Amino acid sequence: MIPAKHVIWAMILAGAAGAAAAPPPPLTNMWQAASAAARTGGLNGHLVVADSQSNYGEDIGKPGKTGQFWRWASVTKQIVAVLVMQQVDAGTVALDTPIKAYVPQLPVTNADRITLRQLLAHTSGLPNAQDGPMNAAGTELALLDRSTPRPAPTIDARGINAVCTGAAKAAPGERFEYNNCDTQVAGAVLEAVTGKTLRQLLRAQLFKPLKMDGARLLQAGDAAGRTGYFADGSNDDFIDVGRYGAAAAIAGPPAALVKFDQALLAGRLMSAAARTEMWNGKAELGFSALGQWAYTVPLAGCTGPVDLVERRGSIGGVEVRNVIAPKLGRILIAFADRPAEFGEPWQGKGLTYDLLSAAFCAPSKS
Numbered sequence: 001m002i003p004a005k006h007v008i009w010a011m012i013l014a015g016a017a018g019a020a021a022a023p024p025p026p027l028t029n030m031w032q033a034a035s036a037a038a039r040t041g042g043l044n045g046h047l048v049v050a051d052s053q054s055n056y057g058e059d060i061g062k063p064g065k066t067g068q069f070w071r072w073a074s075v076t077k078q079i080v081a082v083l084v085m086q087q088v089d090a091g092t093v094a095l096d097t098p099i100k101a102y103v104p105q106l107p108v109t110n111a112d113r114i115t116l117r118q119l120l121a122h123t124s125g126l127p128n129a130q131d132g133p134m135n136a137a138g139t140e141l142a143l144l145d146r147s148t149p150r151p152a153p154t155i156d157a158r159g160i161n162a163v164c165t166g167a168a169k170a171a172p173g174e175r176f177e178y179n180n181c182d183t184q185v186a187g188a189v190l191e192a193v194t195g196k197t198l199r200q201l202l203r204a205q206l207f208k209p210l211k212m213d214g215a216r217l218l219q220a221g222d223a224a225g226r227t228g229y230f231a232d233g234s235n236d237d238f239i240d241v242g243r244y245g246a247a248a249a250i251a252g253p254p255a256a257l258v259k260f261d262q263a264l265l266a267g268r269l270m271s272a273a274a275r276t277e278m279w280n281g282k283a284e285l286g287f288s289a290l291g292q293w294a295y296t297v298p299l300a301g302c303t304g305p306v307d308l309v310e311r312r313g314s315i316g317g318v319e320v321r322n323v324i325a326p327k328l329g330r331i332l333i334a335f336a337d338r339p340a341e342f343g344e345p346w347q348g349k350g351l352t353y354d355l356l357s358a359a360f361c362a363p364s365k366s
Contacts (some may be wrong), residue, residue, distance in 0.1 A: 024328050024361065027054060028056070030359050033358035034355055035056075035058070035060065038334070038355060039061065042061065042341070043060045043061050043336055043351065045063045045319075045334060046060065047332075048254050048332070050258050050331040050332075052329055063335075063337050065229070068254070068255075069251060070227075070253070071313075072252065072257060072313065073319075074311065075250065076183070076217075076244070076246065076313070077183045077246075078311035079202070079260065079291075082264065082269050083201055084116055084186060084189075084190065085270045085275070086205060089271050093193055095116050095290075096116075096117055097116070098112050098114060099185070103188060108160070108164060108181075109126070109166070109168040110125065110168050110171070114172045115172070117290065119182040119183065120183075121176070121282070122285075123177075124179070124182050125168045125173075125175070126164055126169070126179060127163050127165075127167065128179045129163050129179070129247070130180065159188060159198065160245075161180070164185060181247075187245060187247075188246075190246075199217045210259045210260060213255075215253070216250070216251065216252060218241050218250070219249075221240065225240065225242055226240075229337050230316070231338055254335060257322065261333070278291065279309055279326070281293055292310060292311040294310075295307075296308070299345070299357040299360060302362070309323070309325075310345075317338070318336070319342065321333070321334045328360050330360050334351075334355060
């Protein structure tokens with residue numbers, strides 16, 4: 001999550017949002033600059049720089065044994081948001097209709113008031129899956145402690161954690177709170193209105209037509225998701241990634257995520273109106289849009305502030321940054337399986353800022 005006060009501060013420094021920036025240099029130049037910044041910044045993982053047609057990518061530093069199959073973590077939420085917007089385009093759902101209209105028996109509090117827009121923007125008021133048993137661990141902190149008893153959470157047939165069906169934490173629309181339950185419920189709505197499982201939807205709507213080879217939604221108990229590592233080199237194979245469902249259970253090679261981003265950037269996944277709606281970052285919500293963040297910040301080497309669409313994620317020892325610069329037509333993806341000082345772009349420093357400046361802007365003259 002990007003705190004609103006910091007993004008607002010960055011926008012004040014940047015000037016008017018959406019100010020024009022000079023076209024970026026050729027992609028090959030940007031790749032060379034970004035890969036150098038990644039090595040200097042100590043990235044241990046995989047880096048990609050792309051535009052809508054081509055890409056450069058390779059392992060950087062000394063990643064662990066993850067190979068080419070990475071957890072995409074909460075980038076899954078961005079992908080599920082695309083599936084929702086496709087249904088909006090098809091007329092099967094509306095963003096501001098209470099979800100009970102689509103799933104009358106949905107066992108969540110305030111289903112007669114919560115909307116898909118609120119689920120995707122994390123303003124539903126639902127409980128947070130992290131408040132209870134999650135991925136065979138008691139809390140996010142307990143994921144780091146092998147000695148902690150780990151009762152398996154109850155996940156129903158719709159892929160919803162039992163915690164999500166508890167008492168609401170706030171009234172719908174009252175406040176922002178980042179929440180895995182929101183996207184799990186949105187996934188259940190998708191399954192109800194389409195008559196397909198989320199796994200089938202992903203394959204039919206995205207993975208197969210975009211040739212996202214190797215990408216898949218992990219299921220509970222799938223050993224393929226147990227591939228993250230901690231700083232001390234220990235394996236976090238006790239984390240059952242498949243239990244995150246629609247919130248964070250997609251995994252696959254970086255090349256498959258590149259194809260998703262390229263299609264999204266090129267406008268091939270939904271109508272222009274739907275994409276504009278999905279990328280409408282709200283200042284009062286810390287520039288949270290629908291399933292992603294959309295904001296504007298200054299970057300080193302660009303002549304003006306740069307519009308960014310960002311989705312990040314982390315599970316155990318794996319982190320990911322997935323960033324699109326729509327007006328520049330560029331994409332940056334960074335996976336890490338060792339701690340990295342990613343920082344925040346609005347801070348004007350840190351690995352993310354350095355990578356974005358290198359990938360999206362002209363190199364600084366020395």
